[in-house]
Amino acid sequence: MLKVVLALAAAGLAAAPAAANHAEAKVKEFAPYAFLIGEWDIHEEGAPPAAVHRATWGVGGTSIRLETDMLVAGKPVPHYEGILVWNPRRGDFDMLINLDPVSAKVQERGRVWLDHKNRSAVRDVVASYAAGVRGPDGKIVGPGGAEFVFQQRFKPVGKDRIETSMMRKTDSGWVATFPGSESILMTRRGS
Numbered sequence: 001m002l003k004v005v006l007a008l009a010a011a012g013l014a015a016a017p018a019a020a021n022h023a024e025a026k027v028k029e030f031a032p033y034a035f036l037i038g039e040w041d042i043h044e045e046g047a048p049p050a051a052v053h054r055a056t057w058g059v060g061g062t063s064i065r066l067e068t069d070m071l072v073a074g075k076p077v078p079h080y081e082g083i084l085v086w087n088p089r090r091g092d093f094d095m096l097i098n099l100d101p102v103s104a105k106v107q108e109r110g111r112v113w114l115d116h117k118n119r120s121a122v123r124d125v126v127a128s129y130a131a132g133v134r135g136p137d138g139k140i141v142g143p144g145g146a147e148f149v150f151q152q153r154f155k156p157v158g159k160d161r162i163e164t165s166m167m168r169k170t171d172s173g174w175v176a177t178f179p180g181s182e183s184i185l186m187t188r189r190g191s
Contacts, residue, residue: 035156040186062086105130125150160191
């Protein structure tokens with residue numbers, strides 16, 4: 001057993017220089033997403049925060065952890081938690097979010113990629129809703145559940161402010177996910 005452990009350790013040490021060089025390349029690849037990292041108040045222009053969003057680098061800086069609390073009577077109520085994990089083949093992030101951390105009846109999956117033309121990060125989302133919950137269209141989801149398609153854009157406006165929008169795809173085109181979601185502000189907390 002000790003020989004196996006020592007052999008694995010030696011193999012890891014022999015690969016360390018290559019891994020270190022690869023890590024440097026990853027940092028460069030992740031740099032365009034760094035503006036998302038931080039603790040953010042989410043609000044409409046001139047309004048108090050409706051939510052607090054936190055994005056932190058995961059272990060080794062190869063993922064981004066996400067967490068958002070809604071503010072209800074000034075107190076945080078968990079809204080979602082999730083993770084973005086680097087997809088080395090595509091060169092962007094895979095996303096998995098538990099949109100309902102209390103009952104786990106709504107889940108989001110998708111990807112986060114860079115829209116260089118519009119200088120923004122884009123979150124393409126497919127959300128799965130369990131039967132019996134209210135969907136984003138306001139209707140109760142029927143037997144078998146339902147899926148909805150969303151897109152959220154994040155555009156940095158300085159180092160302490162992000163303009164974001166959350167749109168939902170319908171048969172007639174893209175619509176605001178909720179009133180005002182076509183224009184939301186994220187302001188870095190403590191700035």
